[in-house]
Amino acid sequence: MKRYEQLAQSIAGLIRSGSLQPGQRIPSVRMASRTYKVSPSTVFRAYYHLENLGLIHARPQSGYFVTSLSEHALPEVPQAPEDAGSTSVAVSELVFSVLKAMRESKQAPLGSAFPGPGLFPMQRLARSMAKATRLMDLDSVVADLAPGNLNLRRQIAVRYGIGGVSVPVEDILVTDGALEALNLCLQAVTEPGDLVAIEAPAFYACLQVLERLKLQAVPIPVDPRNGIDLDALARALEHHDIRACWFMTNFQNPTGVSLSAERKRELVELLHRHQVPLVEDDVYGELYYGSQAPVTTKAFDRDGLVMHCSSFSKCLAPGYRVGWVAAGRYAEAIQRLKLMTTLSASVPAQAAIADYLEFGGYDRHLRSLRARLESQKHQMFAAIDRHFPADVRFTRPAGGYFLWLELPGQVDTLTLFQRAAEAGISLAPGPMFSATRDFRHCLRLNYGHPWTAELDQVMARLGALVAAN
C-alpha cells in the first residue's frame, strides 16, 4: 500500500469510528504533514482520495471537513395497513411517460436504471465474444436453446456453490435478462386475478408485470433500515390468498436496502409455512460493498419454493440480455413457458459470457466495480450534504447504486420531475414505484455513474429545485 493510501486509511478509520465527527475540521495539510511525518504532497493525495470517497469535503478558504451525514436521518417506514388490502395495478402510463421524457432529452442520468456503461469490461467481453462465436459448435445453435448453454449454466451453479448453496444445473434456466425470468416465474405460478405480495415501494417493472398479467398487488412496506416488513407480510399471508411474492432481498430497487441473513431465513420459513413461492429479483446481489457477499434466500430454501432470478446486465454485460433463474420445483414449468415465448436467449451472448466467466477475471472485475460504486455512493452522500436542504432524508445502501430520498412533505416529485427535466436533469419520482401512486415526496437517485464536476453541479441544481418547493 502506498504512503498516501495508508494515511487516507487511518484518517478514514478515525471518521468511521467517530473520533472525527461529521462537520469537524480535519488537520491542515501542514499540521498533518508534521504529525504523520509525510510530505505535504502525500497529505494532499490522501485528502484528495478521502474527498473522492465522499468522506471529507473542502470548503473554500477554510480547509477540509468531515462530511456530515448524521443530519439526514433515514426515510420514514411506509405505513403498514392494519389489514393489508390488495389493489389492481395501472402504473404503465406513468412509467412510460417518465421513461420517455428521460430518453428524449440529453439528461444527467440520475433517474436512469442502469449504471455507467464505462464501468464494464466491454473490450474484454468483446474478445470472449469473438472467440466464442468463432469456435461455436454448429449444432449448438440448435442444441443450446432452452434451458441454455450448458457451460454457462455450470458456471452459474459453481458461483452458487461458492456462495454456499447447492443448486443443480438442471434447475438453472438461461433467460433473456432477469426481466424475462421474472415474467416467466410469475406466469408459472399465477392465473389472472391472483394476489401477489410485492414491496412498497417496488421496482416499477414489477408493477408493470403485474399489470400485464392482470394480477392484484398486495403491497408490503419496505423499512428503509431493515427491508421488507416481515410482520406485515405475515399478516397479509394470514388474511389473503396470496399466490406468490415478488421481492428483492438485496439492495432493493428503489430503496437500496437489504434483508439481513436472519430475516431472509425468517422470510423463507414464513413462505414455507404458507407454501407460497418467492419470485426473487436479485440482479444487484453481486454489487455488495466490503468483502462479505450477502447470503441468498436460496440458502434457506428446503423445498424449492424460491425462484432466484438474476442476470449479468448490471454487473458485467449490459445489453447482452443474459439472465437466469434457479427455479427449484418450478424449473420444468418455466422452461416450457420459455420455449413457447422466446425459445432461447441469444446463443453467442451465452457462449461469450460462459467464456468470460471461465477466463476473463470476473471476480477481479467485480471487486473493482464494487469499490467504484461504493466510492460513488460517498460522493453522492457528500453532494446531498452540500447541496440539499437539511430535512432531506435518505437510505444508506450497502450495495448496488440506488438511493431513496424522502423530501420535505410539501414537495411533489412528479412536479419536481417535470422541473428537473426542463433543467436537463433526470430523476425517478416516487409514484413510479407504487401500485397506489404513493411516495409522492420520494425519489430514487442513481449513483452508478462515475463522479464528475458536472454531476456535482447537477446535484447543486437539483438541490436548489428541491429547496425552492
Add this chain to the structure above:
Amino acid sequence: MKRYEQLAQSIAGLIRSGSLQPGQRIPSVRMASRTYKVSPSTVFRAYYHLENLGLIHARPQSGYFVTSLSEHALPEVPQAPEDAGSTSVAVSELVFSVLKAMRESKQAPLGSAFPGPGLFPMQRLARSMAKATRLMDLDSVVADLAPGNLNLRRQIAVRYGIGGVSVPVEDILVTDGALEALNLCLQAVTEPGDLVAIEAPAFYACLQVLERLKLQAVPIPVDPRNGIDLDALARALEHHDIRACWFMTNFQNPTGVSLSAERKRELVELLHRHQVPLVEDDVYGELYYGSQAPVTTKAFDRDGLVMHCSSFSKCLAPGYRVGWVAAGRYAEAIQRLKLMTTLSASVPAQAAIADYLEFGGYDRHLRSLRARLESQKHQMFAAIDRHFPADVRFTRPAGGYFLWLELPGQVDTLTLFQRAAEAGISLAPGPMFSATRDFRHCLRLNYGHPWTAELDQVMARLGALVAAN
C-alpha cells in the same frame, strides 16, 4: 457455365417441359456422349448433378430414369366445416413429449424444425460479431434497447423497400426471434377468451401461444395447392367475433404451401372489411426457389392491420435470436409489451447482423441457400418416389424446407412416430399441428439438411415402416 452444367441444364429443360416423361429412361452415357458431342465423363458429371437435383435417379443395372412424382397426387384439402367452430387449445403436452423424444435420441432430423446448421455463414457472421462487439458504442448497450438497433432496423426497412413495400423504420421493432414477435402481436390485440383464426394444419408454436394466452382457435383449412381457404375464412369472419388471424402466407409450416399474390390481396381486403388484424408469421419468406421473391401481404396493407413478423433464424443466423415485426398501427403497443417482458434483443447479436447485412453479402448467401434447399427438395422427392408406397401424397413447396405427407388412411402417425423413434428416425406427426388432434395420417418432413447416403437409407427405412402399417 461449364460443359456439364450446360448439358444438365438442357436435360433438365426436357424434363420440366415434359419432353422427358416421369419414369422414362434417359439416354445412356455412351449415347448421350455421342449425341451431345461431349466426353463420357462430362455426361457422368451432368447426370450426377441431375441426380443431386432429384430430377433423375439411377436403377442398378438399368441406367437413369426421370423421377416420377406424378404418381403422388397432392394431399386432400382438409374438410372445411360448414359453420367453422371455435375450440380451446391443449396441444402442449403432445408437442413437448414429441420434442423431448426428438431431442433425447440421436435421430435423423426429419422431424426437426430447423435446417442444417452447416447451411449458414457462421464464420462470416463470427467476423461481423467480433467487429461489431469491438466497436460497440458504450452508450448503445443502454440506448439500443427496444425498439432496437437503428442500423439494423434501417437495413430491414431497406429490404422491405427493395421488395416494393414502404415500411417506416419507426414501425419496425426488433424482437428475440420471430416467436417473441408473434407472441407480443397476439397479446397486443387480444384478451383471454377471444377468438383467433388459425390455419389447419398450423405450426404447433401457434397452437401453444393460443393455449398460453387462453385464446380460442377457429381453424381455417389450408388447401395443399393454394394455401388458406379464403372462402372458409370469409364465412368464419361472418359468423364469429374473430379478433385476429395468425397465418403464414409463404411456405407455410407444416405444409410448405403459399398464397398467390392475388390471394394475398384478397386476404388483406377481407381483413380490411372486417377490421381484423393479421399476425403474419413469415420466417420462410426469403427461402423462395427461383428468382422471384413472393409478394408480401404488407404490399396490400392500406391501414396498418398487418403485423408482419420474421427473423434471421431460418435464413442467416440460427441461435442469434434476432427477429422483428413491422407492426403497422400496433407498433407502439407492441413496443411497450416488449419493454415489459424482455426489454430488448441481445445488443451484440443485433449489431452483428446489422454489420453482416451491410457488408457480409447477404443476398449472395441467400441465393446459394435457396438453390441448396431446392436441390434437397428434389432429393427428398426422389427418395419418396423410390422408397414410399405409391398411395402416399405430398405437397410441392416452392420455398422453405418442409413437406407435408398424407399417408394411406389406416396409418396413425403418432404410432409411426414411436416406431420411427425406436429406429432412430425423427418425424413430426400430424396431430402436433392441430388444435383438434386431426391429421392423424399426416406428417411433416424436413428436407433442410444436406442430402447424404445415410439420409436416403433413413428414408428407405421410414418408407418400409409406412408400408408395414
